Amino acid sequence: MIPQLVTVRYRRLNGRRLWLPVPVLPVLLVLSPLLVLAVLGGLVACLVTGVDPVGALRGAGRLLWALPGARFEIQDGRTAVLVSVR
Template structure:
């Protein structure tokens, strides 16, 4: 757990900067990241926004 804190300190600002640079809503990005982390092998989930839908399959 000690390694997680320094990684989070670096990942959060980098993620926010990436969201600002690509004009992605940070809340949507966080939600999608949570779905990705919860995905198990063989699981499928979709990410939907105004421009379309993306199906992601983890094998």
């Protein structure tokens, strides 16, 4: 299943926290023209470098399929960012 919600939590230097839920489907619909260009660019890059385009698309699909449940945490001093994919 593709991810449906990405939650970003950000702790600022002054200690205040910011929580931002990002729904994937509306963002994907808005950015779909750029997604088409990115896929075409990726296919051209595959043909130039000799990589099988079908295998590359299959690998990208498997990566997206595995994203739900992933958590990325970055902390630097008093600033912290947490991204969780559901």
